[in-house]
Amino acid sequence: MSALIPSDSGEPAYEARLDPGVAQLLHEHGPEVPRRATDVTSPPWGQATAPFPVIGPPEAPAEPVTPAEIRPRTSWAGPTIVIVALGVLGQAWLGYQGRTTGGFSSVLWYVTLCLIFMPPTALIMSGRITDRAKIWFALYMALALLATRFVLYPQQFAYHDELIHYRVLLSIEQTKHLFTPNSLLPDTADYPGMEIATAAVHQLTGLSLHAAGLVVLGAVRVVMTLALIRIIQMVTGSATAGCLAAVIYTTNPQYIFFNSQFSYQSVALPLCFFCVYVIALSRNTRSPLSVVPGTAIILAVAATHHLTSLALAIVLWVWYLFTRINKRPVRQLLPLAVASLVIVAAWTWLARSVIIPYLSEIANNSLSNITTVLHGTSSHKFFTDSAGDRSPAWQELLSLASVLLITLTLIPSVWLAITKHRLLSAGAMTLFAIASLYPIVPAGHLTDVTAEISDRASGFVFVGLGYIVAAWWLRNAPFHRHAKTSRFTVRRRTWLLVTGLTVCFAGGAVLAGPDWIDGPGSYLVSADNRSVDQLALQAAYWEGRNLPPGGRVFSDRVNGLLAGSYGNQHALTALGDKIDEGSLSNLLLGPSSTAAVLVDARLACSLGVQYLIADQRLSESLPHLGIYIDNGEYQNEKGTSPSAPLVSELTKFNYFHGAQRIFDNGAIRIYDLRYLQLPGGVPCVRQK
Amino acid sequence: MRSPEVAARLALIAGLAAAITLGVTVWVTVPLGLLAIAAVAELAVRPYAASPTDRLLLGCGAVVTVLILAGLALNLTPWGLTRATWTGTWLLVSVGVLVWRRDLRTHVMWPGAWMKSSGIWVILASLILVFAVVVALAGARRWDQRPALAFSVVSQTSNAVVLEIDATATTGEYEILASSDAPPRRFASASVDLDAGGGGLRLRERLPVSTSGAWTIDLRSVARKATVRWVKVNVPKPA
Numbered sequence: 024m025s026a027l028i029p030s031d032s033g034e035p036a037y038e039a040r041l042d043p044g045v046a047q048l049l050h051e052h053g054p055e056v057p058r059r060a061t062d063v064t065s066p067p068w069g070q071a072t073a074p075f076p077v078i079g080p081p082e083a084p085a086e087p088v089t090p091a092e093i094r095p096r097t098s099w100a101g102p103t104i105v106i107v108a109l110g111v112l113g114q115a116w117l118g119y120q121g122r123t124t125g126g127f128s129s130v131l132w133y134v135t136l137c138l139i140f141m142p143p144t145a146l147i148m149s150g151r152i153t154d155r156a157k158i159w160f161a162l163y164m165a166l167a168l169l170a171t172r173f174v175l176y177p178q179q180f181a182y183h184d185e186l187i188h189y190r191v192l193l194s195i196e197q198t199k200h201l202f203t204p205n206s207l208l209p210d211t212a213d214y215p216g217m218e219i220a221t222a223a224v225h226q227l228t229g230l231s232l233h234a235a236g237l238v239v240l241g242a243v244r245v246v247m248t249l250a251l252i253r254i255i256q257m258v259t260g261s262a263t264a265g266c267l268a269a270v271i272y273t274t275n276p277q278y279i280f281f282n283s284q285f286s287y288q289s290v291a292l293p294l295c296f297f298c299v300y301v302i303a304l305s306r307n308t309r310s311p312l313s314v315v316p317g318t319a320i321i322l323a324v325a326a327t328h329h330l331t332s333l334a335l336a337i338v339l340w341v342w343y344l345f346t347r348i349n350k351r352p353v354r355q356l357l358p359l360a361v362a363s364l365v366i367v368a369a370w371t372w373l374a375r376s377v378i379i380p381y382l383s384e385i386a387n388n389s390l391s392n393i394t395t396v397l398h399g400t401s402s403h404k405f406f407t408d409s410a411g412d413r414s415p416a417w418q419e420l421l422s423l424a425s426v427l428l429i430t431l432t433l434i435p436s437v438w439l440a441i442t443k444h445r446l447l448s449a450g451a452m453t454l455f456a457i458a459s460l461y462p463i464v465p466a467g468h469l470t471d472v473t474a475e476i477s478d479r480a481s482g483f484v485f486v487g488l489g490y491i492v493a494a495w496w497l498r499n500a501p502f503h504r505h506a507k508t509s510r511f512t513v514r515r516r517t518w519l520l521v522t523g524l525t526v527c528f529a530g531g532a533v534l535a536g537p538d539w540i541d542g543p544g545s546y547l548v549s550a551d552n553r554s555v556d557q558l559a560l561q562a563a564y565w566e567g568r569n570l571p572p573g574g575r576v577f578s579d580r581v582n583g584l585l586a587g588s589y590g591n592q593h594a595l596t597a598l599g600d601k602i603d604e605g606s607l608s609n610l611l612l613g614p615s616s617t618a619a620v621l622v623d624a625r626l627a628c629s630l631g632v633q634y635l636i637a638d639q640r641l642s643e644s645l646p647h648l649g650i651y652i653d654n655g656e657y658q659n660e661k662g663t664s665p666s667a668p669l670v671s672e673l674t675k676f677n678y679f680h681g682a683q684r685i686f687d688n689g690a691i692r693i694y695d696l697r698y699l700q701l702p703g704g705v706p707c708v709r710q711k
Numbered sequence: 712m713r714s715p716e717v718a719a720r721l722a723l724i725a726g727l728a729a730a731i732t733l734g735v736t737v738w739v740t741v742p743l744g745l746l747a748i749a750a751v752a753e754l755a756v757r758p759y760a761a762s763p764t765d766r767l768l769l770g771c772g773a774v775v776t777v778l779i780l781a782g783l784a785l786n787l788t789p790w791g792l793t794r795a796t797w798t799g800t801w802l803l804v805s806v807g808v809l810v811w812r813r814d815l816r817t818h819v820m821w822p823g824a825w826m827k828s829s830g831i832w833v834i835l836a837s838l839i840l841v842f843a844v845v846v847a848l849a850g851a852r853r854w855d856q857r858p859a860l861a862f863s864v865v866s867q868t869s870n871a872v873v874l875e876i877d878a879t880a881t882t883g884e885y886e887i888l889a890s891s892d893a894p895p896r897r898f899a900s901a902s903v904d905l906d907a908g909g910g911g912l913r914l915r916e917r918l919p920v921s922t923s924g925a926w927t928i929d930l931r932s933v934a935r936k937a938t939v940r941w942v943k944v945n946v947p948k949p950a
Contacts, residue, residue, distance in 0.1 A: 100829060100832070101828075101829050101831070101832030102832070104829065104832045104833060104835075104836045105832055105835050105836045105839065107836070108835075108836035108837075108839035108840050108843070109839060111839070111840055111843045112839050112840070112842060112843040112846065114843070115843035115844070115846040115847040115850070116846055118846075118847055118850050119846050119847065119849060119850030119853070120850075121850075122850040122851065122853055122854035123850060123853050123854070155762065155764065158764050159764070162764070170840070170843075173844075173847070174843050174844065174846070174847035175847070177844070177847040177848050177850075177851050178848070178851045195792055198791070199790070199791030199792050199793050200786055200791040200792070201782070201783070201786045201792070202786075215782075216779040216782075219778060219779050219781075219782030219783070219792070220775050220778040220779055220782070222782065222792055223778040223781070223782060223792075223797055224744075224778070226731070226792075226793075226794045226797040226798075227727070227731060227744045227748065227797055227798075227801060228737070228740050228741045228743075228744035228745060229731070229735075229736075229737040229740035229741060229744070230737065230741055238745075239775065242771040242774065242775055243771070243775060245767060245768065245771045246768060246771045246772045246775065249764055249765075249767060249768035250768060250772070253765070253768065290775065293772075294772070294775065294776065297768075297772040297776075300768070300772075301769075301772070304759065319776055319780060320772070320776050322780060322783075323775070323776045323779040323780060326779055326783060327779065543850075543854070557854060557855060557857055557859055557879075558859060561859055561861055561877065561879075562861070565861060565863060565877065569863070569865055569875075677943070681945065682943075683864070683942075683943055683944050683945055684941070684942050684943040685863055685864040685942055685944070686861065686862075686863040686864070686942070687861070687862050687863070687940040687941060687942055688859060688860065688861035688862070688877075688940070689859075689860065689861075689939075689940065693863075698945060
């Protein structure tokens, strides 16, 4: 069996092969073995050899190949293409059912998702198709998974982060300039990369803003998948390993939902991969101008997402550090690492007024959650949302199985990496370091806040995980020269791999959130996509048509988002307006006694609240996301067991002197509080 | 690059700019825009890409990166990110790429062998995907067509209040009743026949009011003899 190493021509010719005898020498003696004459300059990622020389299914003919050669050599390729499409159709049908009947079948959702995932994975790992076909199938699967989001929500953005970013996009369209403050989430205004690209596509093609956003998401999904494959291919020398790593990456809990949403990380993360790919591609160029593309992409990442740009800078520095340890420098890496640090620091400095409070709040909430866990006072329940809805047992088992499988796979993978550390290139060591962060992903689920953070980290962690597991699965080297190759391993059957990956994929989707997050269905209280229904949208569109733009609006989490986006209003938030959520939330959730309403009215006056949007359906249940409005709201402060607010509390301004009820659609009432009359006929004095 | 190719590329570049400027229908601008952007991106990255997948990767990545950086640059201009400035940027970048890559020649090849083996499956899958989009859009339309009835105040002066009824999939006879307690006043509108289909119906009613103060305005169903929606306004005193 021949080992594969990357070439050093500057082009991604991955097919340079070693003679079996030379490969064996490399396996046994590591990088000190003299290399081929063609491998005289620093290869990708500064490696000396293929770090984990891989074997597995027979490698297909190397590129370049003729069109005839790229023809899939299996009769299953065609049916696979159709089965994936049927999976997307199944998802569309589920969305249709969810909208028309209110019911959304979780079982069918997972089945159709697996229809998209399983056949291409099996085909890729079957060894029956060419490298190029493997890459196309990996890409097809990735795009089909993205398409499921489109067919479930084909006309508008419905998720929390999507609505926040839609507000930024609308601001660009309205003001023609960037950085207009966004009260929904202030830091998004300072990281408008995704919205710029969307606005450009909108202007250059005439597509609607929503459709333009989908085009951008499609483009970056292509970038993410192919860049990941190429990066892993550069490190391992195997397209199969690259494709397997890309497939493993799709099992991360964020892949189906968060990284498919119209949200800044969905664009920044692929650009981050792209940056690494471009740097690796231009590693041997001597011209100082070769740093320009890498620097440009770093700037684009910095303008798109704060934590991703920070992660990119860290990765570049870690990579550089490992090249120093390996004593095999990669040209241009140091200047780019320095550039990344400077750019990220400069951008963060410019956005410091919004980014520091935002990150501080996340850190504080996480610490507070961890403290409650350590003190044993946490009320967090696994697989149960805040309204008490529990996931079915099979989903719990699936997610536990996925975590267990990944952990069990990581043990021999890491062991192999440790025993073969002398063979690891700087790039491989960087990926190994990233993979070693995996335990934070399941551990983060001990609390609600850290679960969100750890899940987001999985977007990075699974890159390393994909590499290390793919390299382990496709290995051809024993753990050490006296060890049996099969130690700590199971027999490498393709069906076993595909089944395991499917379990991880479905389990990852379970970990992403409760069932209702999957798609449309009947209305649920404070459940993001399931709270954005026709009535909520009717109110938001009415605000956009009839209220002066930028009116100071206070409402619950979902109606506030809709008011801020489709309603073109300034939705008051604790983070954006530095208000005390505990007291302001009384306007909706506090008691309806005369004295209490009077206190609320004074507060509304002092904070300049112009409109209050009350959705009386909040009284139907506890919030599925744990809050009706925001962290620190009235229900949490009360210190008693939470209960849903009463309708009378939500509509307490019905008869308050000076308050006008200007909208009623049966569920949502909008109050005009601009002319409140305090006792004695004292008009409201506004401080804002 | 040969003259016919240069001419074709220039036509594509100028065609998109013209279509944007003239505000041509999206059925033309969308395919034209996506094709033109793809053609320019492919030409720009071709020397760095050894295979179609690399061209796709570098092209998509380059387009997104360039758009973001161009947007940041446009923000520094007094005009900002407008259709005109994006069109100008498009012309500048696309012509620049054409000049930069003037030595490259393009050979368009139809993937005949591949189409021969997988063409039917691809066509079948494409039809299924199109059907999926149709199903998704049908679901969204059905969702939009569920019954909804909103009653609201659109504007008010010292002698009139303009009310709006926004209904979807709702029928029936309704009337508007307005009442003021101090001094007691009542006003009833003529009955309104609502026949709102799935596309929705928006009606505006001007309600004359004779006195200032708080007015409660009900939307009543004649058949059910019940108030289904209500609003409350404070009519200001005449200036």
